[in-house]
Amino acid sequence: MADPAVARSGFHLPAPEGEAGGRPEGTGHLPVIRRLDSQTINQIAAGEVVERPASAVKELVENALDAGATRIEIDLERAGRALIRVSDNGIGMTEDQVLLALERHATSKITRAEDLLAVSTMGFRGEALPTLASVSKFRLSSGVAHGARVVVTAHGGQVQVSSGDVGPRGTTVSMEDLFFNVPARLKFLRTDATELSAIVDAVSRHAIARPDVAFTLRHAAGGPAHEALRTSGSGDFATTLQEVWGRDLTAALLLVDHYQDGVRLTGMVSPPHVSRATRTHQWLWVNGRPVRSKTLMAAIDQAFRAWTPERRYPLAALMIWTDPAGVDVNVSPTKSEVKFRDESTVFRAMVSAIKRAVAASGMVPGAEAVHLANEAARDARGDSPAGSPPEMPWGPGAFGMSQRAQAPLGGEESTAWLGAGTLFARPFAGGSNGLADGVSLGAAGGVTGVLPDLLHEFRLIGQWAATFILGDSPHGLIVIDQHVAHERILYERLWAERARDGVPVQPLLSPETLHLSRASALIAQQNLAELARAGFDVEPFGPESFLVRGVPAIWRGRSPLSVLRDVLDELAEGRAAGCLGTGTADVFAMAACKMAVKAGDPLAEAEMKKLVEDLATLDNPFFCPHGRPITILIPTSDIARRFKR
Ligand SMILES: Nc1ncnc2c1ncn2[C@@H]1O[C@H](COP(=O)(O)OP(=O)(O)OP(=O)(O)O)[C@@H](O)[C@H]1O
Ligand SMILES: [Mg+2]
Known part of the structure; x- marks a missing residue:
């Protein structure tokens, strides 16, 4: 409905190109309301449903699964821009069915809104095929038995029926020149590499959920095609996960199978000592549908909280099975989100499922191991008369890795650190250097010129918490983050060596x-x-x-x-x-x-000295490649003030 206020004010949207007068045709200033033609409607829907090649592939794969296929073959050219072809051996369609299927809101999967409460198919909106046909050079061939097939082509929505194909039962849909008539969408596509990895990701999620279906995904980037994914259709979940995630990743995983309060959880998770730097390998399904859900990822985090170091993520491929009536799958056009009627029950079931799987594997650090690790950590830190430093969140006690806690805080310098008296008996050149308290040399402007000098005058005190290198300087206490420092050194060296004759x-x-x-x-x-x-x-x-x-x-x-x-x-x-x-x-x-020493890695005195020496020679010793500060100076005056000197 047109807004009457808008009509009164005489405001007009700019006319489409080619329309004279810069205002909609019609009587006076009143805008004309028209029914959009079906091609336009479909293209508008495409904005929601077919965002990128991966969404087109996903829709076609879901149709094949709903048609009962046991074999699905996907061929791509130029990451799906030039060609997407999905062939299945499902039930196929007759000519009448094909024509209907290409109409909007035509579906065989539901008949009434109530059916949404028990939907067990991937599709139900009846809009994917007409939408895909409206944004590509589309061809569908299908047969309900071996023999002649019905063929339908649609170039940007204009449907034509023909025949001529012969083949087995099943359906093949191909889309050439995706978005050829939607240039705005083309512009938003990312590189082929990115689009391809989104497709592989989308197909992989379906492949893992359906071990009984053999998937093949081939890609050609101008030259010969290579296989980007293949599952055997063995029917076995662990085998399929291995085919998709790779042997090494899955070998260490633990099986999950748990039932609680109407929710069944199946799948695999990693034991606490196997984790990744990202959430790339946390995949979730609800009643067989791949979903993304912050809440469910939070449940994984919660289950692993006590076992996994911060910013490390366990691997998880978890399927949630529950009464479809308690899950709303019609939340977004792409169906990648779901809403649970009782989210907290699902959350709790998931946390217990994971905890039980890990506990049953015997891979939880026991009370004894945790105690030993804590003891070792305390020894390594050294409890000074002034009291022990605060517990570190990355303390080895959390992971039951007592070996790593044996930090060699050897040498006189470290003894000096452990005894507070010795530390402060050392003559400091003292005095204010005009620096703000505890200033971070990486972050503050105006102090950058000071750092190389500081480092040249640096005298090693020792390592603290197996993470920081402490040193004294005429200006105060220097604290260096060993990981960030080493990372910067390696980064600059890679560039320098590349510029010379390659690394x-x-x-x-x-x-x-x-x-x-x-x-x-x-x-x-x-x-x-x-x-x-x-x-x-x-x-x-x-x-x-x-x-x-x-x-x-330069490996270490x-x-x-x-x-x-x-x-x-x-x-x-x-x-x-x-x-x-x-x-x-x-x-x-x-x-x-990734090559740099980590927080928690014990360093020998010589290693620390070398690290600081190297740091002092860098062109940019101030920031790590990710922008974090490397060194912090705590001015002597600040420490003196705290002791009321
Ligand atoms: N590969 C296929 N094999 C057999 N029938 C198919 C195939 N693809 C589509 N169909 C039929 O065409 C209909 C329309 O497909 P379309 O993808 O447009 O809608 P849908 O799958 O019902 O719902 P959604 O829009 O949610 O995907 C389907 O309901 C199904 O009956
Ligand atoms: Mg569909």
């Missing part, structure tokens, strides 16, 4: 095999050149496996394979979210972060 590669004694999930494998494939520039000598070795022959020569400590895996996981997630580019800078920043 030197340290060959591994024997090449190691890295098995990845499909999504991360794809990222690896696409970034072989960038990885090589960062010093990783990696070559494809089967669809989801890679041979790692060499690592950057951690297993090269787990670092490489973390880098690729984070790149995959960052790209899917659109917050990481494809540039060398992102790969270098990620590699530096």
Whole structure:
């Protein structure tokens, strides 16, 4: 309805191009109200339902599943922009059915609104096919038995029936030149790599939910097609999860099967010591439908709170099964969200399901282990007469890893730190340097020039909480975050070496095999050149496996394979979210972060000295590649004031 106020004021929307006069035709200033034609209606709906190639693929896969297919083959060209083709061996359609299916609001899945209360199919809105037909060069061929098929083509919505195809029972839908008539939508598409990984993600979620269906996803980017996903249709959940996530990831997972208050939980979760830097591997389904839900992820967090370090995420592939009448699936056009009538019951069931699975595996750190770890941590920190430093959230007690708590706080300097008297007996050059209290050299302007000098005059005190390097300087107490500092050093070195003659590669004694999930494998494939520039000598070795022959020569400590895996996981997630580019800078920043020593890593005195020396030589010793400060100075005057000196 037109707003009468708008009509009175004589306000007009600009006319569409080609319409004379810059105002809607009609009598006087009154706007004309028209019924939109079906093509326009479908294109408007496309804005909600078909946002990107992955949403088109998802709709077609869901139709195939609803048609009872046991085999679904998906072919893509240029990440779905040039071609999306989905073939199934489902029940197929007759000519009448096909024509009806292409009409809006035509569905075989529900007949009345009440049916929504018990919907067990993926689709029910009756709008996917006409919508897809309106934004692509669309072709559907279908048959209800082996033999001649009905063929329907629609270029931007104009439907034409023909025949000529012969094939088995089932349906094949192909869409060429997606969004060819919606240029605005084309502009919003991200890179092919990003769109492709969104498709792989969408298909993977359905593939895992349906172990009884064999999925194949092939992609061609101009050249020959490669397989981006394949499941065997074995019928076994764990096998299917392994086919999608990769062998290494799934090997460590624990089975979940729990029933509580009308909610059944099945699937797999990781034990507490297996976690990832991102939530990339937390997948959820409700009654077989892939969903995204902050509440359910919060339930995972809650279950693992006591076991997993902060900012590490357990892996979870969890299916929630409950009475469909208690779940509203019609919340968004893409159906990726659901509402539970009783959310807290589902939340509680999920927390207990996970806790029980982990407890049953015997992988919870027991009271004894936690006690030993706490003791070790206390020894390592050293309880000074002035009282012990506060408990650190990353304290090893939380993870039952007593070995890592044996921090070698050796040497005179550290003794000096442990005895408060010795620390303050040291002659400080003292005096105010004009710096704000506890100023962070990374963050504050005006002090940046001071830092290299500070570091040159730095005298090591020791390591604190296995995380910070403490030193004295004429200006006060210097606290360096060991991880951030090392990360910055590695990052700058990668760039410097690249500028000289490339990052030197340290060959591994024997090449190691890295098995990845499909999504991360794809990222690896696409970034072989960038990885090589960062010093990783990696070559494809089967669809989801890679041979790692060499690592950057600046390598220190951690297993090269787990670092490489973390880098690729984070790149995959960052790209899917659109917050990481494809540039060398992102790969270098990620590699530096993952290779660097971590908070909680004990460092020997020589290592700390070397780290500070290196830091002092950097072009930019102020920020880590992610923008965090590296060094904090607590001015002597501030400490003196606290002691009322
Ligand atoms: N691959 C297929 N095999 C057999 N029948 C199909 C196939 N795809 C679609 N259909 C039929 O066409 C109808 C319309 O499909 P469409 O995807 O437009 O709507 P829907 O699946 O019913 O609902 P939604 O819009 O929520 O997906 C379906 O209800 C189904 O009967
Ligand atoms: Mg559908």
